[in-house]
Amino acid sequence: xxxxxxxxxxxxxxxxxxxxxxxxxxxxxxxxxxxxxxxxxxxxxxxxxxxxxxxxxxxxxxxxxxxxxxxxxxxxxxxxxxxxxxxxxxxxxxxxxxxxxxxxxxxxxxxxxxxxxxxxxxxxxxxxxxxxxxxxxxxxxxxxxxxxxxxxxxxxxxxxxxxxxxxxxxx
Numbered sequence: 001x002x003x004x005x006x007x008x009x010x011x012x013x014x015x016x017x018x019x020x021x022x023x024x025x026x027x028x029x030x031x032x033x034x035x036x037x038x039x040x041x042x043x044x045x046x047x048x049x050x051x052x053x054x055x056x057x058x059x060x061x062x063x064x065x066x067x068x069x070x071x072x073x074x075x076x077x078x079x080x081x082x083x084x085x086x087x088x089x090x091x092x093x094x095x096x097x098x099x100x101x102x103x104x105x106x107x108x109x110x111x112x113x114x115x116x117x118x119x120x121x122x123x124x125x126x127x128x129x130x131x132x133x134x135x136x137x138x139x140x141x142x143x144x145x146x147x148x149x150x151x152x153x154x155x156x157x158x159x160x161x162x163x164x165x166x167x168x169x170x171x
Contacts, residue, residue: 055081056078056079056080056081056086057078057079058076058077058078058171059077059078059079059085059146059170059171060076060077060146060168060169060170060171061074061075061076061077061168061169061171062074062075062151062152062166062167062168062169063075063166064092064094064152064154064164064165064166065164065165065166066094066163066164068156068161068162068163068164069094069095069097069163069164070093070094070095070164071093071094071095071154071163071164071165072091072092072093072094072164073089073090073091073092073093073166074089074090074091074092074166075087075088075089075152075166075168076088076090076171077140077146077168083142084139084142085139085140085142085144085146086137086138086139086140087102087104087126087137087138087139087140087152088135088136088137088138089102089135089136089137089138089152090135091135092133092134092135092136093132093133094129094132094133094154094163094164095132095163096132097132097156097158097159097163098156098158099128099156099157099158100128100129100132100154100155100156100157100163101125101126101127101128101129101154101155101156101157102125102126102127102128102129102138102152102153102154102155103123103124103125103126103152103153103155104123104124104126104140104144104149104151104152104153105121105122105123105124105149105150105151105152105153105165106121106122106123106148106149106150107121107150107151108150108151108167109150109151109165109167110151110153110162110165110167122148122149123153123155124140124141124144124149126138126139126140129154146168149168150167150168151165151166151167151168152165152166152168153165
């Protein structure tokens with residue numbers, strides 16, 4: 001009987017530790033980030049080569065494709081009137097995961113995990129994924145060479161896995 005009680009307590013403690021570990025919980029749904037030029041949020045490829053009334057200029061864009069997990073949506077790099085670069089994910093959706101990040105990768109695409117995951121592939125961290133669904137913005141550090149960083153990756157650091165990628169092309 002004592003053995004059964006101890007086993008029950010151990011199981012309860014283990015289940016509690018698992019349930020209350022923040023990195024295990026999903027990042028389902030999020031509030032939508034807004035942007036000065038929110039007309040682009042419907043994934044329309046509008047010609048906005050010229051900035052009007054303090055709106056952002058589209059520099060590059062690409063569609064996500066899943067690698068390890070189904071990932072969809074669009075990644076677009078905007079330059080705001082003040083010169084600041086913003087990566088905007090629109091109509092974005094991917095799987096839940098612990099420790100998921102948005103990174104820029106110095107490759108044409110991140111289809112090949114063998115090359116993408118190598119330590120010598122240059123990567124630039126933009127931040128933890130804000131949620132696995134919805135529109136969201138990430139600031140790109142000043143001075144980032146967009147001719148070198150050609151792909152946006154949704155990357156799970158814990159499992160060293162590329163959830164999905166969006167190769168960027170000039171708009």
